[in-house]
Amino acid sequence: MAIAPAPATGRFARTAHVARKERAELVARAVTAAMAAAMVLPLLLIVGHLVWLAWPSLGLGFILDVPSRGMTDGGIWPAFVGTLYLVGISLLVSTPVGVLAAVYLNEYARDNWFNRVVNLAVINLAGVPSIVHALFGLGAFVYAARFGYSILSASLTLAIMTLPVIIASTREALASVPMAFREACWNVGASRWQTIRAVVLPNSISGILTGVILQVSRAAGETAPVMFTGAVFYKSVERGNLFPYALTDQCMALSMHLYTLATQVPNVKESLPYATAVVLLGSVLLVNATAIGLRVFLRGRKKW
Amino acid sequence: MSPDSPPETARARPRRSRAAILAERALEAVIRLSGVSAILFVAAIFFFVLREAAPVLVKDQFSLAQFLFSTEWYPTSAQNVRYGTFALTVGTLSVTALAMLLAVPFGLGAAVYLSEFCPPRVRETLKIVIELLSAIPSVVWGFIGLTVMSRLIVQTTGAPVGVNLLNGGIILALMSVPVIVSIGEDALKAVPDSFREAGMALGATRWQLVYRVLLPAARNGLLAAVLLGVGRAVGETMAVLMATGHAVHIPTGLLDSVRTLTANIAAELGEAPAGSDHYRVLFLTGTLLFLITFAVNLTADFVVRGVRRR
Numbered sequence: 001m002a003i004a005p006a007p008a009t010g011r012f013a014r015t016a017h018v019a020r021k022e023r024a025e026l027v028a029r030a031v032t033a034a035m036a037a038a039m040v041l042p043l044l045l046i047v048g049h050l051v052w053l054a055w056p057s058l059g060l061g062f063i064l065d066v067p068s069r070g071m072t073d074g075g076i077w078p079a080f081v082g083t084l085y086l087v088g089i090s091l092l093v094s095t096p097v098g099v100l101a102a103v104y105l106n107e108y109a110r111d112n113w114f115n116r117v118v119n120l121a122v123i124n125l126a127g128v129p130s131i132v133h134a135l136f137g138l139g140a141f142v143y144a145a146r147f148g149y150s151i152l153s154a155s156l157t158l159a160i161m162t163l164p165v166i167i168a169s170t171r172e173a174l175a176s177v178p179m180a181f182r183e184a185c186w187n188v189g190a191s192r193w194q195t196i197r198a199v200v201l202p203n204s205i206s207g208i209l210t211g212v213i214l215q216v217s218r219a220a221g222e223t224a225p226v227m228f229t230g231a232v233f234y235k236s237v238e239r240g241n242l243f244p245y246a247l248t249d250q251c252m253a254l255s256m257h258l259y260t261l262a263t264q265v266p267n268v269k270e271s272l273p274y275a276t277a278v279v280l281l282g283s284v285l286l287v288n289a290t291a292i293g294l295r296v297f298l299r300g301r302k303k304w
Numbered sequence: 305m306s307p308d309s310p311p312e313t314a315r316a317r318p319r320r321s322r323a324a325i326l327a328e329r330a331l332e333a334v335i336r337l338s339g340v341s342a343i344l345f346v347a348a349i350f351f352f353v354l355r356e357a358a359p360v361l362v363k364d365q366f367s368l369a370q371f372l373f374s375t376e377w378y379p380t381s382a383q384n385v386r387y388g389t390f391a392l393t394v395g396t397l398s399v400t401a402l403a404m405l406l407a408v409p410f411g412l413g414a415a416v417y418l419s420e421f422c423p424p425r426v427r428e429t430l431k432i433v434i435e436l437l438s439a440i441p442s443v444v445w446g447f448i449g450l451t452v453m454s455r456l457i458v459q460t461t462g463a464p465v466g467v468n469l470l471n472g473g474i475i476l477a478l479m480s481v482p483v484i485v486s487i488g489e490d491a492l493k494a495v496p497d498s499f500r501e502a503g504m505a506l507g508a509t510r511w512q513l514v515y516r517v518l519l520p521a522a523r524n525g526l527l528a529a530v531l532l533g534v535g536r537a538v539g540e541t542m543a544v545l546m547a548t549g550h551a552v553h554i555p556t557g558l559l560d561s562v563r564t565l566t567a568n569i570a571a572e573l574g575e576a577p578a579g580s581d582h583y584r585v586l587f588l589t590g591t592l593l594f595l596i597t598f599a600v601n602l603t604a605d606f607v608v609r610g611v612r613r614r
Binding site for chain 1: 328331332334335336338339340341342343345346348349352353355356409410413414416417418421422430432433434435436437439440441442443444446447448450451452478481482485509510511512514532535536538539540541542546566569570573574578586587590593594597598600601602605
């Protein structure tokens, strides 16, 4: 769009004031854009740098191999499969509870003081520090419930930790179903639950799934809550064995393995912790990107 | 049908079986129970953490004043065991303050850019990047602090160790920026468009609109964004454990090593025998942390609700 240059003199000349405010506008745009860019840059630099340093160790063999030479060499299989266990079991627990809680909050709850307290509880549950979740898991599951240091204790701790994430994302998905859909269903005589099952859930299932996927990535990265409830430094596992752990066993976890390699193991091969970090970061970002992609795809297909 | 024929009896309404209705009732009970589970879990967290901590509270040698206000943390000393967490509290506060000093301007600036200046396509991309940024696990941030950032700090400042207050502050800032940006952007978006239109009609530029109209109007939401960032920074464990060094003392400069409340628990819980005083004091620290973040989150929520009511 071409605009004819304003005449320098005459009725519409830019006054000093206008010039100043336009200058301020340009500066503000540039500065805030730079601030936004300063947020993107670290992500690219960090990922690039980590991959660069991890390169000598990276490969499918690295994931499938077991640690060797006192954890100073080899792969990460026991930790990788341990994380799969922890995430999978925590998901089995927190998904039904979280989805039902969201259904209650969005479909049943009236706006009264009690439900405001429930909402506050969800917000606060999301804000409890991960180390406090660890203490809770230790006190409640390991000692009080006598599950001991085990996959079960660690997964349950993770499940409670990720519950608010599932509740929030599911609520958002449920709330995006138009009220008219529900009203139409009620008008043909369906009960509240029939409406939820036949209309609300089918129309929001994609959004719920996206939330569950995001929760996977959050659970996979957590360290403190599993460190004191069931994850251990080292556990001997066969290469590529998919079912090495029982529910009451302790296991290795990718996040804790990275912490161990970075801080506790002397003379570790230079690229090993970097490669572990890349695998952890890569899995988390991949899962997240999948969820985002799914969301964008489904939003495009939405009919209302 | 002739008008004088007897009226048809109303067709019987189809009824659902008693079992189906009972099953629905049961299911709704389960839904309600799940709904209130959040309250149960928050209460359970407080209860179980406090339960492990409680026995030490009634011991003679233990004093709450010393726990809160003494800087002497010698949990394993043979002669004179002292549990003072004041240096740890100061550590937490200083790292958080530094992180906020860095993250708040950048976070709010980026939120303004996203919500007011940015073309739609760029906005979508940036929002995805923010989401990915906030998904990076804290242990990976800690690892970055321990390796990349610490080397950078030693090179640029000549500090003897790279893991210190500055390192932890920068890492925490990077971690809390996504929270501040996304909540801050929501707050700016929530300002009604009529405010923007009124400003434009008076000939304001976008920037004048932002700092004269939008920032004051979205003040509460932005404050809540900052508070949630603070909550995240106070509660962060692994990143500060790896990036701040391990000295239990009150920092005097940016390049001093510090230890935070969270890192202290993570570092010592593994070594404290279950049931010992040391173990219980760590749980007491956990209770303290729980209360701090509870207060921060509650405040943030009240601030946000103030906005809605207006």
